[in-house]
Amino acid sequence: MNKDNPLLPQVATVLDITSETPDIKTLRVAGKDGLPFEFMPGQCAMLSIPPIGEAIFSITSSPTCRECLEFSIKEVGTVSSALHDLPPGAHIGIRGPYGNGFPVDDMKGKDLLFIGGGIGLAPLRSLIGYCFSNRDQFGHIDIVYGARSPADLIRKSEIKETWPAEPDTSVYLTVDAENPDWKENVGFVPAYVSELGFKPENKIAITCGPPIMIKFVLQALDKLGFKPEQVITTLEMRMKCGVGKCGRCNLGPVYVCKDGPVFSLAQLNELPAEY
Amino acid sequence: MAEKSLKEAEKIREIVGQDLLGGRIGLLLGWEKGHYWWQSRPLFAKNEADLEKLTWDSFCVINLSRYLLEELKEHGKVGVLVKGCDARAFNRLLQDNMVARDRVVLYGLPCPGMLDYGRLNEEAGGALISISESNGSVTLKTGTGEKSVERDQVLMKKCAECVYPDPVVYDQLLLSPQGKKEGVERFKSVEDLEELTPDERFAYWEGELSRCLRCYACRQVCPFCSCRECFVEQDNPRWQGRAYQPGENFMFHLVRAYHGTGRCIDCGECERACPVDIPLQELNRKLIKDINQLYGDYEAGVDAEADPPLLTYRPDDPAAFSEK
């Protein structure tokens, strides 16, 4: 973050852009000397293309990746679609990191259960990568990930090949509807979580996905016996400043961009449900 | 408050009360007193207790018709108190297909014109405590004494320039008509502006619009601004930038005025709502005047059956349609 003016971006270069799904692309972005800034998993950055504007995205790569930042971005608005259309080597503005990030220290020594849906894997992937790079600090890792169809799953080679091969790790994939090429589970993520019947002991669940998925995942975890303190999610709201001033992501006494976007369910229960 | 308006309020309460409590309407849009005697605010009456608060006095200036856009989503049938301007606003919404006539009960209130707190204060010379009204004059009570002024001297500007004080559409007329006002010089300031050179006129508007805060009160209060999505908020393409500079000021106010050509009912709510007193009605009136000159006299909102000039096509239109 620029010390003098946190709103001021630096110039960064888009190294390359890969297509993940019909509407999601991953951009690899580097500053002048590698990483534009140090960060922790769960934090976000503001990307901008003048004069189109700025938008906030969660960082998809792990801080242990030292060459560049990765952003898996879904095309939903003017900035995201302009980012999708950039050629390799294009310059953009970047500023950050913003937000609190995942409580990594509190997770140490614990088993972790990641539950993601669609583009919601983006922020989780940063933490998953961090855990794999510091494997001995964490217990067993379960990853449940789903999307509407096989084509809508992101990071296909990682979820199918790399991650299942990591030590002490289980990956469970699911899609919403039957598909001739799909051999794994069919069904919604929350139902799959219930079916898999995870035990809450010494475990922290981290979930991110569409609001409707999160809502039912929280119910499923509750039924499995997870306490609100054991459940962590990350919120998405409109943000402009990233430093808790411009007002868009104000939620009760907190600003999601600064005090979040990562909250435990226990914390969320204390806030107005206006997200 | 004048005894007359108290009696009128009583009568209004009685009549609308029968309909509201009898279930003919689910909601009544009226006015209630705010914190001050010179402010009345919208009342959303659903029951007898709400009706107790219903007021009718010389400060019921807020146009209620626009609230129909939201309230008809919730209520099957809504009653509205309409002054002359409110009734024309209703016709505007009706012509724009924004409301269904059979779901609204209009209670017509011929309007003597509303009073302006600022003008009352000016006349009083400060420390105004209260007023009383009788027979077209207003007595101002201050800390040091009393003073009487003609009612016309302390009307709101929009009311002093009003041509149609009587509702042009209603289901029931609750008070005696005031009659159409003749000889109102509502185009005087437009004519003055027309006398200026283009450069002078540009400088005039640049100055006036430089105060614009872009709060959009003029748009939000306006009966012709009922678009579900305004061009201002459209993102792709982005028509309206947020910079506070002349180009963006003109963009907003001129596009808005043009959207109201032949549709502005001349209620003056935009100008009243503007916190920084931009004379917005001069823009709208210029277009009303031009429409009258080009297409013959037309008063938007007066007759819901009359076709708005810019929404009709005739082979002998003064300007040719695009020939491409």
Added chain:
Amino acid sequence: MKKMIGLDKLPALWEQLSAEGPLYLPIEERGVVCFKPWYEGAVVRLDALNGVVPPKDIFLPREETYMRYQGGSQTLEIEAVSPGPDDKATLFGVHPCDLKAVEMLDRVYIDQEPGDSLYRRRRENATVVALACSSPDPFCFCNLFEVDPADAPGADIMAYLSEQSLYLETRTEKGETMLAKAESLISDAKDEPERPREVKTTDFGLYLEGLSDNLKERFDDPAWDNLYKSCLSCGVCTYVCPTCYCFDVEDFGHEGAGERFRCWDSCMFGHFTQMAGGHNPRPDRKERVRQRFLHKLQYYPQTYGEIACVGCGRCLRSCPVNLDIVQAVKALGGEAVEQR
């Protein structure tokens, strides 16, 4: 140190002070009084009550460019724009309520990490001359917030207007430096200024003790269902409010060159929280009205210990449908017991 200056000499003082940097005064233009930089021939209205727009725009301008860019997609260059240490400004004639409101913004923009250097520099570079209020109008209710209309603790100079003179009481070094520059126009005060005593503002019968805490349980209160009904979703209340501080960020220019600025924005606008994908956490007027009032009455106090209102009365005066914070407090149980 007590000084005085004859009212006839004020134009000379304005001229002298404005040579150092912009001198903001309540200036009347086409019938509207707002704080504006002084210019020759300006109609200065020290006697006017609160101008339509509060002086917050001197520190948090309606629009502020903080970056310029140039170059295309492979040659982008970004340059910071910020007020320098020489950008000195003087704010003259601000009332105690408005100055208290600026101090509320200070907590957000200076004290709360990360600080905002644009705001901080403007604030640090400014000398503030506060003006005592002797005759508040019926919209004023600053007494409720323990503002003394006759004294502004945060001022560099406290000024008192009498029929012939303006008394100036310096409170800080910055204030003394300012007066030293205008020595020839100013004399030592021979008598005590006529200090307005116990200035009473409108009493709406509100009782704020415990209100912020009580509101924590009233997010779903049925009172909200009635309160928002008249709201038009315009931004008047937020733009004329001295403690509102939300902003937007936008670019102005084309692909080759332009600038990025921030500008005032309002939580009352539907698009304020509208996300690119279509989801809107505060989609309707009810949520937005609730957000604005809870921010003033619960969220800000929860963080900073004080209700974010100074009783300046601007929302009571300017809301086109007379929906204001007094009405909100009354609806939310903040009415004094004997009035209930």
